[in-house]
Amino acid sequence: MGKIGSNSRAFIRLAGVAAVSLCAALFLAPGFAAAQSEWLTWGHDPGRTGWNTSETTLTKDNVAHLELKWKSQLSTVPRPEVLSTLTAPLVATVDGPQGPKTRIFVVGSDNTVYAIDSETGEVSWQKQFPNTATPPKAASWLCPNTQNSTPVIDKDAGIIYVSTNDGKIRGLSLANGDERMPATTFTDPFARNWSLNLIDGVIYSSNARGCGNAPAHLTAMDLKDPSHHITEFYTGTGRPSGVWGRGSVVAGPKAIYMQTADGPYDPASGSFGDSVLSVTYKNFRLLDSYTPNNWAYLREKDLDLGAANPVLFPFQKWTIVASAGKESTITLLDADNLGGTDHHTPLYQSPRWGNDEVLLAGRGLWGAMATWQDADGKRFVLLPLWGPPSKDAPAFKYSYGNADQGSVMAFEVSVDPAKNTPMLVPTWMSRDMHVPDPPVVANGIVYVLQTGENTAQKADAKARSTPVTNAVLYALDGETGQQLYSSDKAIDSWTHFSEPVVAGGNVYVSTWDGRVYAFGLKKK
Secondary structure (H helix, E strand, O other): OEOOOOOOOOOOOOOOOOOHHHHHHHHHOOOOOOOOOOEOOOOOOOOOOOEEOOOOOOOOOOHHHEEEEEEEEOOOOOOOOOOOOEOOOEEEEEEEOOEEEEEEEEEEOOOEEEEEEOOOOOEEEEEEOOOOOOOOOOOOOOOOOOOOOOOEEEOOOOEEEEEOOOOEEEEEEOOOOOEEEEEEEOOOOOOOEOOOEEEOOEEEEEEOOOHHHOOOEEEEEEOOOOOOOEEEEEOOOOOOOOOOOOOOOEEOOOEEEEEOOOOOEEHHHOEEOOOEEEEEOOOOOEEEEEOOOOHHHHHHHOOOHHHEEOEEEEEOOEEEEEEEOOOOOEEEEEOOEOOOOOOOOOOEEOOOOEOOOOOOOOOEOOEEOEEEEOOOOOEEEEEEEEOOEOOOOOOOOEOOOOOOOEEEEEEEEEEEOOOOEEEEEEEEEOOOOOOEOOOEEEOOEEEEEEOOOOOOOOOOHHHHOOOOOOOEEEEEEOOOOOEEEEOOOOOOOOOOOOOOEEEOOEEEEEOOOOEEEEEEEOOO
């Protein structure tokens, strides 16, 4: 196992990592892994865009006719100290004896992997991997000692890779759950690692929050190496500066990108708290960094960038890295020159869109933004904001009343005529919704889940797992933000750190009570 400390700017080389040209192809084509409408990784693609370009069944004309098709109660038991009973769903078409079948995959907090029939909601197979070891600390809602990572699917190999709380990764057959890759050490037992990303045969993830006494670091496993060599890079000396955005690390055309949490900023010693970092694919070394000038203020107020992952997209002559966190400002960076010569200068800095109260909890961005492009080539960035909009924020072209609990905000990417640099133009702000999860986009429709979550940070486990309201699935017009559909009371429970998934004409949602919901069009 190769390791690098946080006081080094060098990264260990990973043999067999993708060539830059291949990585660019993966980044520029969000639907590359799925010829059909599938959802194989968190955020849909290695670039974590949240945009399914292959989905065509659901349209603006028919999405209002969604209905609950089924809800499946799984055997993983919800516990107050475990806020994520199930991972976000994944969707893949699997070849079987009776032909191709679409299955939904989730992993329970008890290390149980489920494959669910998309037509009936019945469990096709499930496999559990008990961990009998004793965790170093008692479970809490911050560190529940459970697995946390959304898995990833290698469709060509027919394998789903799953991270379990014993620190292992397992590769299971999509068809029947048989072990295709035996349990292999990947990270620390009982650590809090985030969604797996698979890029040209290498699996990546990040650890944060100090759970399981694991320091903040990144992990990569080269699946093409028979020894499954592990490489680690430590982003901090302990709990600080971890990468805990929902999508973990993000694939770009030339490098991998990430956002770090509160921590010291000292480039000379390799400390990059509240920063955006890029590391190369070819030799896995630090390539560039951006740190906002107010990093000390962000650290003091616990407004860390690490609460979200960045999102990347091509725009005119640039590859843009869009970054945001609890502070509720959006920064646009040049992926090839993140912060200019001083590593502090962005291409664009937005005004504050929320969190006027400067709160560390229940405000700003937690999770991820999304991005998509319409038929006319207009590029949009979507911000799921917790709490009310800023009183001083510029007006949106379209808005729909009070949004004090939260909203999705849409911005068109444009060019500042005076500076000839990218900028954001506020386009629409959605209806009010309580603590929205990261939105996703398919066929010009934005899908977002009101989580219903209680975001109090100083609450005990019982209070923290008592929701404010139920989860609600909304479908919004991608151009105006107008509501096209609401699930209203159809979802009984709430959810934490998830996302809705759109594939094959259905929308899938997982909830705290251990259920998976499927919404599809009413039969004529």
